[in-house]
Amino acid sequence: MTGGAFTLADVSVRFGDTAALRSVSLHVGVGELVALVGPSGAGKTTLLRLLNGSARAVTGMVTAGERDVAGLAPSDLRSLRASIGVVHQDLRLVPNLRVSQNVLSGGFGRQGFWSAVRSQWRPRRADLGRAHALLDRVGIAEKLFHRVDRLSGGQQQRVAIARALYQDPRVILADEPVASVDPARARDTVELLRDICRERGLTLLMSLHNLDLAREFFPRLVGLRDGRIVFDGAPNDLDRDRFDELYRLPAQEVSDDGT
């Protein structure tokens, strides 16, 4: 129902006394591949959470497709969320269930309770086939019936990606998906997500700590700092001065922010 496009118009978000986003305006078109970059605490996660209605704007408006996210009725919010796949840094899988069960749980957004029970208990052959095809795409088809907690960290990450894809989404939101993996695997994962979204025409918004990865794989970078957008453009436009503006640490942040 989102169609895959988002617009933020003059959006501010506050948590208690701290401002997470300050009058941010941004448009992301259908099928765009966008990397959110910037130091930690810049508001990248908050921006992503706004898009599926997990966080709310204090002022300004968030539009998904044609509609105001904050004004959605609960059932419309549910179908918006069903059309947005989210990949978290900490994966948020159920460790003691099988890979197939975790992937099929991606379909819950369009299912009633009993149909969800059925998909966990005795999945339909066609649904299992879809899950298997997705796992094949992310390279772990052989693990379809393994328990998630017996898989390596990289394999678990692929399960999380397959679960998001099983939603048949128009959009993938990835919140620091590679912050806690080693560099080689981080590169593979970012490339995989980018390629999948490109081949399926999905909108991809990924927050990334690592600027090199963002420049290598994304045509558009959005730089955030202290809740403001300080850069929005192609990787080549991010010159030395802009980079400094984005990442230069003020004195007090050096002590607070070890990451």
Place this chain on the structure above:
Amino acid sequence: MTAPDRAAMVRGPGPVGARLVVLLLLLTAGVWSAVTLDLDLRGLWPGRDGWQLAADFFGRALTPALSHEGVDIPPGAPPLLVSALHAAMRTVIFAAAAMLPSVVLGLLLGFGGSTAWWASARARGRRGSVSAGARLRSTAGPAISSVCRLVSALLRSVHELLWAVLFLAAFGITPLAALVAIALPYAGTLAKVFAEMIDEAPRPAAGALREAGATPAAVFCFGLLPGALPDMTAYTLYRFECALRSAAVLGFFGFPTLGYHIAASFENLYYGEVWTYLYVLVILVVAVDWWSGQVRRRLVT
């Protein structure tokens, strides 16, 4: 008063202080109790008869009876080991049968008593528009879980033997009454522990399913419950071990479990037989303990 003293007063007693206070209170309670009970250490010195009994009884600990000790064994009585096995079987039957209603009731009261199924709806309700179902859960949830907790507290506040006495008085001796007597307090205990385990289960997976648009019931059943299930299973098996002991003790009230034979043999002064029955009970308990440890190990990793 120096500055550090004042600071200590503001913070209250430090880590060592709190533990020390608890320990001192415990000891004080102990002294009060000893005075109330009029406990006399000389009471721990059994008289000459007591020593004789202790020697006779514990003397048989390493030589439990393998056949009946009595002189006049009634004709047709089964051999001792057969009767011990039979009593063990009755004990297991009572315990296993009682676990079914107590787990069912414990699950119902435990789910109802947990806060996990309504707390999130409540938090979202404070932030903005929510569905009718979420509104219902956030208003009825606290009341329902309080009622469930109260019921489970009442069920477990009465000991299974007292439930048995109550049912015996109300209905007369039937196996069903004994079974229900075990099942009620066990359901109360299971409910309390299940509710705690569900509320302490890891939440991230549930959050991810909610974010993908899953219904609250699906979030609860497939995002939250799987994280609590290994602990719940292991605890249920531990309660089965306890149920074996409770079922054995019910024998003292006339049911044909191990306790019945322990009491009868002891009163007949057949101490070897007593040890036989005791060891059978020990074997049962140790076997279930081992089983639950193995199951737990495989479920958790």
Place this chain on the structure above:
Amino acid sequence: MSARSATIDRLYGARPRSRFLRVSAWLAAGLVVASWLGGGFLRDPIWTARRAANLQRFLAEVAPYPLQGRPFDWSEASVWAGDIWRDHLGQATAATLAISVVAILLAGLLASLFAVWAARNVSRPDPFLAGPRAEPRVRRWPWTAVVVLARVVLTLLRSIPEYVWAFLLLALFGPTAWPLVLALALHNAGILGKLSADMIENLEGPTLAALRGAGASRGQIVLGGVVPLSLNRFLLYLFYRWETCVREATVLGMLGMVSLGFWIQDARARNHYDEMVLAMACGALLVVIGDLVSALAREVVRRA
């Protein structure tokens, strides 16, 4: 699709699964079903005229004696309950509480004595220091024997229910409070001892090995390392078990000694069901209060 279907079938057939868990699940289900089918619980008719009459008589006699056959009146009922409380129930409730407290303290003492010997990382020639294989077999086996002996004793203590202990000890000590106290103490020492021994085995090795490396003796390690590191958990376990001690202390009196159970049994023998239920209510109240106190104490310990 059919090639994929075949692959899924192959993967499903080869899925890793634990035979032990599967067998356990079937065994548990089979045990429960067989118990219900073979236990004869539903053989007698549940509801007969005689049972109905029995129940009716019971319900009539549960009403306080002065009020039987008359409409219920709170003030008269409370006068009746107050008289019984002053006569013996108050004293029996206090005794029940006292028995549980002495018993859990004794259990804690016994358990901590046993736990040190039952913990495999203390009961060895070089506590905490070397891996098991680093020590010569000849020096190892006496300690292994100590561990096994301690664990066997703890298992025996814990496998035998409090009620059976009390029954056996009553013959030994006669009708004082000691058989009850000792029965609760022995059973709970078995449970607490095993829990504590396992806890000590899971303690952080390096801190304690450092003590050993600094030349501390076995006793010094236990007092200076093991006790401070495990005191909190031990107190938590102690309070958990105290809750069950309160429950059990009520019941054990039914064998003929000072606690509430004595009066429950006494009232039952005289068919005074009103007094019996009143005594049970005192016990239930004591258990609820005990749970609250224990929860409070555990919270204090947890924060400490």
